Amino acid sequence: MASLLLRQRRVSALGVSRILQDNGDSFRLRLESKFETFASIGVMIRKYSSGKSAAKFDFTDLTCPHTWYPNARKKNRKVFLHVGPTNSGKTYHALKRLESSPSGIYCGPLRLLAWEVSKRLNKAKVPCDLITGQEKEEVDGAKHKAVTVEMADVTADYDCAIIDEIQMLGCKTRGFSFTRALLGIAADELHLCGDAAAVALIQELLKVTGDDVQVESYERLSPLVPLEVPLGSFSNIRTGDCIVTFSRKEIYQLKKRIESRGKHLCSVVYGSLPPETRTRQATMFNDTSSEFDVLVASDAIGMGLNLNISRVIFSTLKKFDGSEMRDLTVPEIKQIAGRAGRYGSKFPMGEVTCLDADDLPLLHSSLKSPSPILEQAGLFPSFDLIFMYSRLQPKRGLYQILGAFYRECEII
Numbered sequence: 001m002a003s004l005l006l007r008q009r010r011v012s013a014l015g016v017s018r019i020l021q022d023n024g025d026s027f028r029l030r031l032e033s034k035f036e037t038f039a040s041i042g043v044m045i046r047k048y049s050s051g052k053s054a055a056k057f058d059f060t061d062l063t064c065p066h067t068w069y070p071n072a073r074k075k076n077r078k079v080f081l082h083v084g085p086t087n088s089g090k091t092y093h094a095l096k097r098l099e100s101s102p103s104g105i106y107c108g109p110l111r112l113l114a115w116e117v118s119k120r121l122n123k124a125k126v127p128c129d130l131i132t133g134q135e136k137e138e139v140d141g142a143k144h145k146a147v148t149v150e151m152a153d154v155t156a157d158y159d160c161a162i163i164d165e166i167q168m169l170g171c172k173t174r175g176f177s178f179t180r181a182l183l184g185i186a187a188d189e190l191h192l193c194g195d196a197a198a199v200a201l202i203q204e205l206l207k208v209t210g211d212d213v214q215v216e217s218y219e220r221l222s223p224l225v226p227l228e229v230p231l232g233s234f235s236n237i238r239t240g241d242c243i244v245t246f247s248r249k250e251i252y253q254l255k256k257r258i259e260s261r262g263k264h265l266c267s268v269v270y271g272s273l274p275p276e277t278r279t280r281q282a283t284m285f286n287d288t289s290s291e292f293d294v295l296v297a298s299d300a301i302g303m304g305l306n307l308n309i310s311r312v313i314f315s316t317l318k319k320f321d322g323s324e325m326r327d328l329t330v331p332e333i334k335q336i337a338g339r340a341g342r343y344g345s346k347f348p349m350g351e352v353t354c355l356d357a358d359d360l361p362l363l364h365s366s367l368k369s370p371s372p373i374l375e376q377a378g379l380f381p382s383f384d385l386i387f388m389y390s391r392l393q394p395k396r397g398l399y400q401i402l403g404a405f406y407r408e409c410e411i412i
């Protein structure tokens, strides 16, 4: 197979650009149908512009990623973009459609969100599998799936699909999975839930797919009040509080400090907790009859989770992002703060504040600011694409091949 493909590459040197111009996308669709498997080798955030999709064929040409998904391209997808602030019912409306569809898939950014959706659908007598990077729970007769976005199947056919927190397609580390799901899921109806900052980029990305895109805007369902005073002392902690911090060490230090006063017990939620433990901790906090009435969490709670939080308290507005300590961004602050006072929860109004008074100005200004408009989406080459490219350079090692691939991609 490799030699056949290498021959195709030699043909390309003789002028596949022209063939593409002459024959449109059909050649690419046939070729790209071999490229469906994605693997985690590297990530590229590329400025997306439909104007750049000039006819040039090469394994490093990533300018037409919509052609990588022939199943999705066979459909005229109806795309609904549900946009608005946190706690505005975007996901609720999309889930209603999923629940009433004969088959479907929910793709979320967190394992806990996928778990919440599978639980909800199974409770509503809609059998639903749960598939994440850590587990696979299959339910007899299920035609629905709740998955973390990386596990989205772009080869199956669905009546309805949801991609939650779609603004994450701009994320440097995980954005490519959202772009893949956006372009690749073959569903008659595709519901995208997230921040309005992603609308223009998504409309631009979908211009080339022929999908019908409709924007539905929402308003927050319950008030979120930024407090004028900081928490100050841990003696002011009360039932329903959630303290947010960004390292596991600090999470356990804060839990110890709060519990040492003898008034409250704390649940903890952070990304690297084993899934069952995370689920148990979130359930304990949500259960009003449990003694665990305070939550200490990382930004793992920031996306979409429905927890019984009355007040969010930022212990800091800085986090280490893998390379440096930086201030939280406007979207991060809004997402995390938005967990307080969820509609339908025990607390009809949410409050948000900081541990230290010095952080209040940044908190207040961020909550008032719109999220910056997204201009970039993550994109990722398929494993097969890299494999075929590597066959052209038999003397190079993997490191050099990836480096060369990355450099050549950048100049397109």
Ligand SMILES: Nc1ncnc2c1ncn2[C@@H]1O[C@H](COP(=O)(O)OP(=O)(O)OP(=O)(O)O)[C@@H](O)[C@H]1O
Pocket (backbone or CB within 6 Å): 084, 085, 086, 087, 088, 089, 090, 091, 092, 093, 193, 221, 303, 304, 305, 306, 338, 342, 343, 344
């Ligand atoms: N019309 C409704 N009737 C009953 N409950 C609703 C309704 N709309 C939303 N809710 C509930 O309000 C809460 C927030 O809704 P949802 O999760 O859809 O908000 P969202 O806009 O997606 O928020 P986020 O962006 O923070 O994820 C959920 O618990 C949801 O079940």
